Amino acid sequence: MIPVNDPLLNGKEKEYLLQCITDGWISSDGPFVKQFEEMFAKFVGTKHGIAVCNGTVAIELAIASLDIQPGDEIILPAHTIISCALGIIRRGAKPVLVDVDPETWTMNAAEVEKKITIKTKAIMPVHMFGHSCDMDPLIALAEKYDLHIIEDSAEAHGATYKGRQCGSMSDVSTFSFYANKIVTTGEGGMVMTDNDEIAARARSFRNLCFLPQQRFLHEELGYNFRITNLQAAVGVAQMERVEYLLERKKAQGKKYTELFGDLNGITLQGVKEWATHVYWVFGLLLNNNVPFNAFEWAKKLSDAGVQTRPFFWPLHEQPAFHKLGLFLNEHYPVTENLARRGLYVPSGMALTEEQMEKVSLAVHETLRGI
Ligand SMILES: Cc1ncc(COP(=O)(O)O)c(C=O)c1O
Known part of the structure; x- marks a missing residue:
């Protein structure tokens, strides 16, 4: 089975991890955390980076x-x-949803303005699969209505929009x-x-809002979102080779585009002239003339030795949100189609050209005659 994702850990990851153990720095108190924050902030082009235990x-x-208060609204893609x-x-x-652009599968700025109310405080664009959102219209809306952008x-x-790094175009990313x-x-x-x-607020909230002048005294309800020195050690080793990792990803994107570019029955994510796509994952969308959906397709590909993942299931179709009375009877047709007809093929950092060719053969075989 060709795995959908396989990481590449053949830089100094092992050496730095051993260093943590030898030195006894295994908690969040350790030199790699600061080093990783500084390296990543420099890479993105922001003044600060506050490392935490996951992206969620x-x-x-x-x-x-x-300064988001209870009841404030934040607009995000479905x-x-x-x-x-x-x-x-x-x-x-309160999350307020908009549909995505049918070509790039990213937040549709034209839809955002329709959802702005007096309660709106922020817009949350989500760069999708390695392709940037169209940021200028969103930045213009944020200025017009005095909103934050959380990117x-x-x-x-490493993806860019008009030469600017994703993650550097907003108040906070x-x-x-x-x-x-x-x-x-x-x-x-x-x-x-x-x-x-x-x-400063993010650093404080990350670490239980300890007061600097008196530990164990707290004026706000914080979190323990700290990252360990062990994780940051791996991050430092990765950042030492970030340009190589990005080159690998872009080469993967180019190769898959060549392999799938003229295949009948599927549509690829559109790449805008203003975007540097880093192909985090390579998505394929089944056209309407294909007589099966993404789940049936994933089974066929799995039988052929290719692991895949479906696209995100729409936020407005999540039972967990319906129980809260959210998004009931809302519809976002582009998002709904992506969920039912989209999947991504193996896209890990360790993927080889030979594996990509095997993936392509399997995909072509399942769509033969379309
Ligand atoms: C767009 C997006 N946001 C947030 C997350 C959450 O990150 P994590 O899995 O590290 O919690 C993911 C995870 O894949 C993601 O794709």
Whole structure:
């Protein structure tokens, strides 16, 4: 079976992990944490990086660091992971959904303005599968209505929009370093900002809101979202080779595009001239003339030795949110189609050209005659 994701850990990851153990620095108190934060912030181009234990809590922390109050509304795409809405709900705010663009599968700015109300406090664009959102219209809306932008860049390490790094175009942005991400720490995440106040709040909330002048005295309800020195050690080793990792990803994207570009029955994610796509994962969308859906297709591909993953299931179709009375009777047709007809093929950092060719053969075989 060709795995859907396999990390590449053949830099100095082992050496740095052994160093943590030899030195006894295994908690979040350790030199690799600061080093990883500084390296990643420099890479993204932000003043601050606050490392945390995963990308889901990075979103919650980003929201906690802003002046978002219970009842405030945050607009986000319906086509994303549940983490984005969870952070909003857990802070007492209300997630408000919009559909995504049928070509790039990212947040549709034209839809965002229709959802802005007096309660709207922020927009949360989510860069999708390594392709940036169209940020300029969103930035213009944020300026017009005095809104924050919280940029979820979990899937877009090194991706750019009009030459600007994803994660550097907003008040606060977030990343994930889960094992399937371009830069990984196994589990991990980071909150990025240029704003000193937001950074200070994020650091405080990450670490239980201990008061600097008196430990174990707390004026606010914080979290323990700390990352360990062990995870950060892996992150430092990854960052030492980040340009190589990005080159590998872009080469993968190019090769898959060549292999699938003229295949009948599927549509690929559109790549805009303003985007540097880093192909975090390579998505395939079944056209309407194909007589099976993504789940049936995934089974056929699995039988042929190719592991795949479906796209995100729409946020407005999540029973967990319906129980809260959220998104009932809402419809976002592009998102719904992506969920039912999209999947991504093996896209891990360790994937070889030979494996990509095998994946392509299997995909072609399942679509023969279409
Ligand atoms: C867009 C997006 N945001 C947030 C997350 C959550 O990150 P984590 O899995 O590290 O909690 C993910 C995870 O894949 C993601 O794809």
